Amino acid sequence: MKLSQLTPGERGTIVAFTDLEMSVKLMEMGCLPGEVVEVERFAPLGDPMAIRVAGYQLCLRKNEASVIIIS
Amino acid sequence: MDADIKIALVGNPNTGKSTLFNLLTGLNQKIGNFPGITVDKKIGYCKLTANRNAQIIDLPGAYSxxxxxxxxSIVFQVLADANNPSHPDIVVVVADATNLRRNLLLYTQVADLNIPVILALNMTDMxxxxxxxxxxxxxxxxxxxxxxxxxARSNTGLTQLKQAIVNTTPIATQVKGADMNMLAADAIKDVKAMVGTDNDYFALQLLHQHEHLERYTPAQYEQFEEIERVHHFESSKLQAAExxxxxxxxxxxxxGVIEDTGAVKKFVMSDRIDSIxxxxxxxxxxxxxxxxFVFNAIFSWSSYPMELIEESFAWLTQMGHAKLPPGILTDLFLDGILAGLGGIVIFIPQIAILFAFISILEDTGYMARVTFMMDKIMRKFGLSGRSVVPMIGSLACAVPxxxxxxxxxxWKDRIITIMVAPLxxxxxxxxxxxxxxxxxIPNERVLGIISLQALTLMGMYVISILAAVIVAFVMKLIIKSKEKSYFIMELPVYxxxxxxxxxxTMYEKSKTFVFEAGKVIIAISIILWVLATYGPPKRFEQIEKKYAAIELQKDSVQISTLERDKAAEKLENSYAGVLGHSIEPAIRPLGFDWKIGIALITSFAAREAFVGTMATIYSVDNSEGNEGTIRDKMKDAVDANTGLPLFTFATGFSLMLFYAFAMQCMSTVAVVYRETKSWRWPLIQLVYMTVLAYIASLIAYQLLK
Structure with a gap:
């Protein structure tokens, strides 16, 4: 399942990334495989989204979140 | 101040790095440039002990x-190159103690470059x-x-940090964070031999980033590429593994170092604010x-200081003319340089207020939320969520x-924002x-309450914003950029x-504006003053003779307006006036005559000059008396070719459109040059805005006349 498919309040554990280049940026920001992420909210117009990861809040566009595979 | 040691501050964004920099250096700081790139270099000086001073450089915030x-990209360029003039003796890595693990990623990378390093854990109280x-x-x-x-917030631990800097040995002591030989051992070995370093991580970074560095010869770049090819070096894959x-x-x-006891409670407040x-x-x-509120504050709070500045400069000019010996030098100083200076200083209140609000909104964390909310809309027009603030601020002034x-x-989002903001x-x-x-526009009301004039004014603002959005959309299609647009951004706690x-921030931005944009504005003001004061000598001689004759007649009616009429006629025959006449054929289709032409030329430095220029020029036609306001004089103005009133609806509207779209602001040109570090963008901007203004005015006048 992709991170972008979760609804606010839902959690998942990062398993893999589908885009190598994006994964580098995401991992630098603490989105590592094995890390638990929780969707906090979507922007008023539905994109981007805010997630809680590694003890802080991160926002990213939906197409960026869709490269994160979670379980 | 002489410094015997160079220190660089490095850290993630939102770690309080700049606060620490301000605390260490106080007002003892300046902003310079890294050669060749559009990044400000913030340098300050700090007293470590009674006889030791340090130069401190604040590097841009980065996550890796x-x-x-x-x-x-500056961070690596400065840290990696021992010959870089900014290369530090010691690096202080500033880390946010509330989110230590992510902050330490950058620390381990910096540490592996083998420069002496100190770790400053900020927000330990938090x-x-x-x-x-x-x-x-x-x-x-x-x-x-x-x-x-x-x-840094409560100003504790600074003495200890200074002490630690003094105690630091020139030889790096840190433990290695990651063994790079696990990743690309052979490639690293080749690079080490090639550039003559014994640092594995430095060698690896060179392979990753040599494209961005400017210190190697073409042959060496070829060598890097060769090493990459031979060892099948895959940059992204290795970065991920690293x-x-x-x-x-x-x-x-x-x-065993970090013990987190209350992880659940800490975001409650921030979450609550976010949900609203x-x-x-x-x-x-x-x-x-x-x-x-901000827009209103920029207008209303600045009106008093701006008036004060205006009056002070007027007073200074007046005093100058009264006290200084009359002559060209005095005129040049007072009407050229001082007037130009006044034109710069007048912007300070608005700049300071706008940046005070921006700094507050950024510091509290609200700005990050604005970009979060607006990103989707702005992206449709080639901008990003981060363009919102500059666009709104432009309603007050494009410069700040x-x-x-x-x-x-x-880069692309930023250039497009800069290019459309002055619209x-x-x-x-x-x-x-x-x-x-x-x-x-007649002073009438529609439906009994809505003023037609106010409605037109609002319409002008709507037209300008629409134009900005449309131009942004067009530029999105034209400008090519390899840089991918990311929106992976931390939302800091409130x-x-x-x-x-x-x-x-208020101090620094105002100072930067005055010194950087100021130089250009003053130069242009002087040129304009010369153009408006001097003319072809023969014509000026004739004017002098003519007025000398009038003065001899002692006609009381004419004497009363003599000085002003003479000034106006001189302006008409000055180089600026000649220019006005010479551009008349070009602006005729827009409904403008040569007098408006002069205003267009003087407005090139600053559009505020329009009203003043009009006031001077229209004094000419009004030889019977000087009672009327500029408005009345302009209303009575007659087109020399047709004998009909000059300011018809068509001409007026066409002129408004011209002022809405044309780039008539030297300060903006100067600041765009400063921000993009090239004449290319301000020139493109100048050309496209002038063309846009011309076409809009042409269409409006030809349709309405």
Whole structure:
């Protein structure tokens, strides 16, 4: 399942990334495989989204979140 | 101040790095440039002990040594190159204690470059409140470097940090964070032999980033490429592997060092604010309200200081003319240089107020939420969420807004924002609009309440914003950029603004504006003064003779307006006036005569000049008396060719459109040059805006006349 498919309040554990280049940026920001992420909210117009990861809040566009595979 | 040691501050964004910089250096700081790149170099000086001074350089915030934006690429360039003039003797890595693991990723990368390093744990008080206990001694022992707990916000730990800097040995002591030979051992070996270094990580970074460095010869770049080819070097894959291995290392380092007891409670407050502020319904309302407040403040709070500045300069000019010996030098100084200076200083209140609000909104964390909310809309027009603030600020003045566009990481988004910001109607257009509207729009009301004039004024603002959005959309299609647009951004916890930072920002931005844009404005003012004061000598001789004759006649009616008429006629025959006449054929299709032509030329430096120029020029036609206001004089003005009133609805509207779209602001040109570090963008901007203005006016006049 992709991170972008979760609804606010839902959690998942990062398993893999589908885009190598994006994964580098995401991992630098603490989105590592094995890390638990929780969707906090979507922007008023539905994109981007805010997630809680590694003890802080991160926002990213939906197409960026869709490269994160979670379980 | 002489410094015997160079220190660089490095850290993630939002770690309080700049606050620490301000605390260490006070007002003893200056902004310079890194040669060849659009990044400000913030340097300051700090007294470590009674006889030791340090030069401190604040490097742009970054999450890792692999750059995501141009700003971030500076970090590696400065740290990696021992010959770089900014290369530090010691690096102080500033880390946010409330989010230590992510902050330490950058630390391990910097440490592996083998420069002496100190770790400054900022916000330790905050961390303690949130139930995070950090065993500083244990961390220091495991990393092999000095670790200092500080709180830049409450000004604690600074003495210890200075002491640690003094204690630092020139030989790096840190423990290696990751063994790079696990990743690309052979390639690293080749690079080490090639550039003559014994640092594995430096060699690896060179392979990753040599494209961005300018210090190697073409042959050497070819060598790097060759090494990459031979060893099948895959940059992204290796970066990913490196990041994972570093985080793994950090987990071991931090186990037993960090104890988190109250992790659940700490975001409650921030979440609560977010649920209101980014609410589906209320979010935009709150944003609009804040915008309105800021916009209103820029106008109303600045009006008093701006009046004061205006009056002081008028007083100075008057005093100067009265006290100084008359002559060309006095005139040049007072009407050229001093007038130009006044034109710069007058912007300071608006710049300071706008940046005070931007700094408060950024410091509290609200700005990050605005970009979060607006990103989707702005992206449709080739802009990004981060373009919102500069665009709104342009309603007051494009100059500070273009400066604030620096927060936009993506190069293309930033250039487009800078290119369209001056289209948004700024406060300098307001006097032009109000004068022309009062001339061509009857003072009537629609439906009994809505003033037709106010409606037209609002229409001008709407037209300007629409134009900006459309041009942005067109530029999105034209400008090519390899840089991918990312929107992976930290949403920092809400915090109280740091008032000293707000003051520093106001001071720093105003100072930068005065010194950088000021040079150009003064130069242009002097040129304009010369053009408007001097003319072909023969014509000027004739004018002098003519008025000398009138003076002899002692005609009381003529004497009363003599000085002004003479000045007006001189202006008409000055080089500026000659220019006005010579551009008349070009502006005739827009409905303008040569007098408006002069105003267009003087407005090139600043559009505010329009009203003043009109006032001077239209004195000519009014030889019977000088009672009427500019408005009346312009109303009576007659087109020399047709004998009909000059300011018809068509001419007035065409002129307003011209002022709405044309780039008539030297300050903006100067600031765009400063911000983009090239004449290319200000020139493109000047050309496209002039063409746009011409075409819009042409269409409007030809349709309406």
């Amino acid at each position: 040594l692999y750059p995501k934006s141009k700003d971030e 961390a303690l409140k949130e139930g995070i206990n950090i065993n500083i001694d244990k961390l220091s022992e495991r990393l092999g470097v000095q670790v200092v707990a500080i709180s 990041t994972i291995s570093r985080y793994r290392y950090l987990s071991t380092v931090l186990s 502020v980014t609410n589906r319904f209320w979010g935009f309302f709150i944003f609009l309200f804040i915008l309105f 807004s273009i400066m604030s566009a620096r927060t936009i990481e993506n 948004v109607s700024c406060s300098a257009r307001l006097p032009v609009y109000t004068l022309l509207i009062s001339l061509i 915090r109280m603004p740091r008032w000293t930072n707000v003051l520093y």
